[in-house]
Amino acid sequence: MYVAVKGGERAIANAERLVAEERRGDPAVPELSLDQIGQQLTLAVDRVMTEGALYDRTLAALAIKQARGDLIEAIFLLRAYRTTLPRLGDALPVDTGAMLLERRISATFKDIPGGQMLGPTFDYAHRLLDFDLAREDAPRTPAKTVSGSPEFAVPRVADLLGGEGLIEPSPRSAAAEVPDLTQAPLAFPAARPLRLQNLARGDEGFLLALGYSTQRGYGSTHPFVGEIRMGAVSVEYVPPELGFPVEIAEITVTECDMVNQFKGSAEAPPEFTRGYGLVFGMSERKAMAMALVDRALRAAELGEESGAPAQDQEFVLSHSDNVEASGFVQHLKLPHYVDFQSELTMVREMRAEWERAQSRPATEAAE
Amino acid sequence: MTDEPLLRAAGVTKAFDRLIACRTVSLELWPGEVLGIVGESGSGKTTLLRCLSGELAPSTGTVEFRTLESGFEDVHRMGEARRRFLMRAQWGVVHQNPRDGLRMRVSAGGNVGERLMAGGARHYGHIRAEAEDWLDRVELDRGRIDELPTLFSGGMQQRLQIARILVSKPRLVFLDEPTGGLDVSVQAKLLDLLRRLTRDLGLAVVIVTHDLGVARLLTDRLMVMRRGRVVEEGLTDQVLDDPHDAYTQLLVASVIGA
């Protein structure tokens, strides 16, 4: 006798218990601490903060631990948590010009005021598996510190070019005019501030692929890294009661200025154009990809031919959010048997009709 | 009613950056009249057509169409809803490239029936019957009503475009190089069809072409364009047989059997 299966609630509770067990793994192995994740998996934490759109290293580390290392799942956790937080107001725009630099490079000039500072980069490392790292206690040689501290207010390469009028000025908008992507849904066509907000939270893999495509002919812009800088910046807020700014946090960001294909017209002389990327922590690859895609999305506004995927605003901005993408793709696992039943019924009817039509003697062409 | 033109343009100018594609063009078109706009490529004739048909807004100047409901309306100052409605119901554009004027993934019948359905037709059998009628009229095999336009030849796709537009009984049709890219014999048959249809349906037509032979065969009046300006206009036979402007003379002389 068929009895409708019950116990969905029990199944879910058991699944949760199983996840907790799997997450812990072998109890004989020391449990991961948030400090370990925060200190030794910093780039994972950086990515989760950037795409989770929330700067808190501890929470990001917790999310990574809870998600068992699945970064998109961790990003989701952080975003869901973000929803519960009260909004106090908007900070002042962060001044990356006053950054306490840990890393600063430019590909457009050999030497620049402030120098080329490599910082903690993988860029020149040989990708050979280092088996010393397999041990927990291998002796290490500390990095040699350069004498003299990093300077404040190192000038931007883009400003150096701008001084000669060679690069388009960076557009300015009053803070009051900048809409907030998390408060109002995106409508197309979207202005650049909203596009940048969308890209900042966008999936690194997706943007990387799109940026890559622009380098291979799908909407090329001949990019150069004008400058990449990474370091600590101050976040300031003006409480209404005080009326002057107070520093409420110091965060680490990576900023990428791409210098792109020049354009000119009858009215204006040729000048370089910009692409911009800004991320939390040291997510440099993401900052660069973001800058490439930002520039590609400006094709229409700069009067360039557009049609490549990276230049298609609706395509890029509608599919950049990995929380949305992951949800919708994975929702296919949910029961869909009622709709499937509908289709089954229809297909069966149509097949029956087709068979009846086949067995009928040939008449004039059916309607 | 026939005292007033159907379409009138005044001082239409369209500039792209520093290039002035067409310069202060004015014209009037009466019901049942076939007007040809001829010139070499780059003469600005297609730009002018697009301004007249509502697809492109001129930089200065006006284009007015005499609607059935409310007399002359400014095509570019009216709301988009009104313009889209008129473009679908009272006039139509046959594009040079059929892919611009057809839904390539919709069957021939669907293409022809679309304007009817957009206008509220809801009886499948009637829509299909009317589509079949129009396929007959443009000399397409009605048995191919369920095929996709991708299976049709260039000439057939042009006929399909024409059917798709005429189904809503427009009073004005714009044709952009309708014989472009077609074999000579196919061209001849298409021109024949167009001539018959315009006469039978009393259509007003604006036809853009670089081919003086097409102009001779189809048009009542002719405007010759060069570098954005109208250099000569008048009755077709007169312009072609006795051109006054030096450029027109050059044009006519360079064409065999124009």
Added chain:
Amino acid sequence: MTESSAGRLLAHPFNFAYLDEQTKKMIRRAILKAVAIPGHQVPFASREMPLPYGWGTGGIQVTAAILGADDTLKVIDQGADDTTNAVNIRRLFAKTAGVRTTTRTEEATVIQSRHRVPETPLREGQIMVFQVPIPEPLRWLEARESETLKLHALADYGLMQVHLYEDVATHGRIAKAYDYPVLVNGRYLASPSPIPKFDNPKLDRNPALLLFGAGREKRIYAIPPYTEVKSLDFDDHPFTVERWERPCALCGAVDSFLDEVITDDQGGRMFVCSDSDYCETRRAPTPEAADD
């Protein structure tokens, strides 16, 4: 089956029904606008919820915004109260709102549903919340939001009618089995959500308020009580619903949507009501005899 989880609520630092009051106000404003323009999709600032996009976050946000302490909530998925998705959502509201829940359609004041309309007719005063994956009925015909927005504004739905024409020309019938497009109040083309077309007639002039939430796509729309809802068709190819040759194997109903259940390796099958409450009520009409 009813639950009261007020005690558990105290242990968790969430606002009533999870969303903060500002968000609820924002969603209610969107709902009011949607009710004022039946069938029109109203954009809203959807939030990330503790369930993923695709799991019903739109429906959840709508329910959370309208739920009050006195409400009785029913949650179903595929017509049943105990499918995992329904269980999960009910748990969320039990945890964050502590409202009374029920499996009985007649007892509910708010019914959240994925992909079905209950067989038991709804009453005035009830609210039905649908979970919607793709709110735009023209999406498969026109990918650009900027263009579909225009088509709705101009009531230019020729594209959809052409699509139906193609179906008849190719298959001899309109080949849409679920998420069957409807015209609401004679004006807006809408997606009824992926309910089987069997359920479409239930939407027409329904006494209850019907709300539709799409979280990932960030749209809310509504069909107010007693609004005309017409499924698109041709005069000579009218809209029809699914029929089964046999009644429900458990309760004998001949007028409900049936699930096909495969019972053995030889492909034996039986057909059972998709609406679990409807089936159980028919089998055991006395209120207490229903289930655990």
